[in-house]
Amino acid sequence: MSNAQEILLTRLQQHFGVTLQQSCIKLDEITIEVSSSQLLSTCQCLRDDFGFSILIDLCGIDYLNYGIADWEPSSRVTGTGFSRGVSTAIYQENTEATQRRYAVVYHLLSIQHNQRLRLRVFTDGEPPRIPSVIDIWNVANWYEREAFDMYGILFEGHPDLRRILTDYGFIGHPFRKDFPLNGYVEMRYDPEKKRVIYQPVTIENRVLVPKVIRHDNRYVD
Known part of the structure; x- marks a missing residue:
C-alpha cells in the first residue's frame, strides 16, 4: 500500500460519499463498488475528474x-x-x-497520475442487466460483447450486442457456474447429410483423479 493510493482512496471517499457501497485497498489496488444506477455518472466522473482515461479490461463474475x-x-x-x-x-x-449473483468489474488506468482502479458493479434483474459504458470508453464494445457471450449479462445501450467467442446458434453461457462442463450440444460431421450438424451431448463424464494404492505394512490388518 503506497501513500499515493491512500490519498486517492480518501479523495474518492470524500467525492462520492454514500455513493460508494464499498471502498478499500486489496491486492495493492484500490477497489470501489457502486450500484448499477450510479454506474454511468461514476464512470464519467472517474474519467473526467480523476484522469482514468483508459479502460484496461471489463469482465463478468458469477457468484453462484x-x-x-x-x-x-x-x-x-x-x-x-x-x-x-x-x-x-x-x-x-x-x-x-x-x-x-452477477457482477461486472472494470479495471481502469490513469496515465496522467500513474494510478490503477478496480470498479465493481452488481447487475440488476434476471436476465442480468447493466448500462453500457461505450459512450465513456469506446474500447468497452468488445469487452461487453464477451461478458454477454460468456455470462449472459445484457448491456443496455450497446449498439451491437452479439456473441463474439462462441459459434452461431450456441446455447447458454459457458462461464456461468451452473453451465455443464460438457455443454448442451455437440457438433459433428454427418456423412449422409454431408454437412456439420448439432446434436445433444453424448460425452460421459470421466473421473480423472487416480486411485492411490499403497503397499505398506501400515495398511495391513
Missing part, C-alpha cells in the same frame, strides 16, 4: 455458490494433492454481497 466449499481437508492430512481427506457440502457463511 460463492462461499460454499465442497472440499475441506481434515486436520490429519495435507490440504493439497491426492491425499486430501475431504467432507462434502461444507457450508460457509454467506454475506449479503455474495447473495447477489
Whole structure:
C-alpha cells in the first residue's frame, strides 16, 4: 500500500460519499463498488475528474455458490494433492454481497497520475442487466460483447450486442457456474447429410483423479 493510493482512496471517499457501497485497498489496488444506477455518472466522473482515461479490461463474475466449499481437508492430512481427506457440502457463511449473483468489474488506468482502479458493479434483474459504458470508453464494445457471450449479462445501450467467442446458434453461457462442463450440444460431421450438424451431448463424464494404492505394512490388518 503506497501513500499515493491512500490519498486517492480518501479523495474518492470524500467525492462520492454514500455513493460508494464499498471502498478499500486489496491486492495493492484500490477497489470501489457502486450500484448499477450510479454506474454511468461514476464512470464519467472517474474519467473526467480523476484522469482514468483508459479502460484496461471489463469482465463478468458469477457468484453462484460463492462461499460454499465442497472440499475441506481434515486436520490429519495435507490440504493439497491426492491425499486430501475431504467432507462434502461444507457450508460457509454467506454475506449479503455474495447473495447477489452477477457482477461486472472494470479495471481502469490513469496515465496522467500513474494510478490503477478496480470498479465493481452488481447487475440488476434476471436476465442480468447493466448500462453500457461505450459512450465513456469506446474500447468497452468488445469487452461487453464477451461478458454477454460468456455470462449472459445484457448491456443496455450497446449498439451491437452479439456473441463474439462462441459459434452461431450456441446455447447458454459457458462461464456461468451452473453451465455443464460438457455443454448442451455437440457438433459433428454427418456423412449422409454431408454437412456439420448439432446434436445433444453424448460425452460421459470421466473421473480423472487416480486411485492411490499403497503397499505398506501400515495398511495391513
